[in-house]
Amino acid sequence: DIQMTQSPSSLSASVGDRVTITCQASQDISNYLNWYQQIPGKAPKLLIYDASKLETGVPSRFSGSGSGTDFTFTISSLQPEDIAAYYCQQYDNLPRTFGPGTKVDIK
Amino acid sequence: QVQLVESGGGLVKPGGSLRLSCAASGFTFTDYYMSWIRQAPGKGLEWISCISSGSSQTTYADSVKGRFTISRDNTKNSLYLQMNTLRDEDTAVYYCARGYKNHRWWGQGTLVTVSS
Numbered sequence: 453d454i455q456m457t458q459s460p461s462s463l464s465a466s467v468g469d470r471v472t473i474t475c476q477a478s479q480d481i482s483n484y485l486n487w488y489q490q491i492p493g494k495a496p497k498l499l500i501y502d503a504s505k506l507e508t509g510v511p512s513r514f515s516g517s518g519s520g521t522d523f524t525f526t527i528s529s530l531q532p533e534d535i536a537a538y539y540c541q542q543y544d545n546l547p548r549t550f551g552p553g554t555k556v557d558i559k
Numbered sequence: 560q561v562q563l564v565e566s567g568g569g570l571v572k573p574g575g576s577l578r579l580s581c582a583a584s585g586f587t588f589t590d591y592y593m594s595w596i597r598q599a600p601g602k603g604l605e606w607i608s609c610i611s612s613g614s615s616q617t618t619y620a621d622s623v624k625g626r627f628t629i630s631r632d633n634t635k636n637s638l639y640l641q642m643n644t645l646r647d648e649d650t651a652v653y654y655c656a657r658g659y660k661n662h663r664w665w666g667q668g669t670l671v672t673v674s675s
Contacts, residue, residue: 495665543660548606
């Protein structure tokens, strides 16, 4: 199975800050990577697919990049409504696997 | 509007069984693979299983292989997860999700608690 790691596990930033989360796959997954946002008590929401494509309706302050084994997720200007956990997920191989998540809150 | 509604969760003793259901509407069910994903309390997301549109292909995470069975009834637009030999560590919110690559639609989840 492909193992996914994320860092940091949590972060605290101020409104307006640029926030970056990294995700690493244990083997080459090309660009078969999703990023999800999960607000506490809610189901996850797809933000980014194919590593860098913004899902319809998602604000442009969210972006993703990378390919192969190393990926980055960025919030260009953190907003209060972005308080959530963020997960990467590979879909190159079955079984699919998620990263352990990054909790983002406001400083 | 796409809707996925899970049901069937509850409290079950270790070693027991439970069957979860997911009722789908608002899209052509037979066009999509479907998946189950779970989340233990305070923990991250764990993908556990998916099934092809015609049920010919099923895949499981190692953590549930041999104990859980995914199935679907395309005449009822429904997805199922039969869970046997349940363990404490199966306690989680179970989500059904459309697709097996990009999960754009999720249900609200159903809580399964395994405890004596």
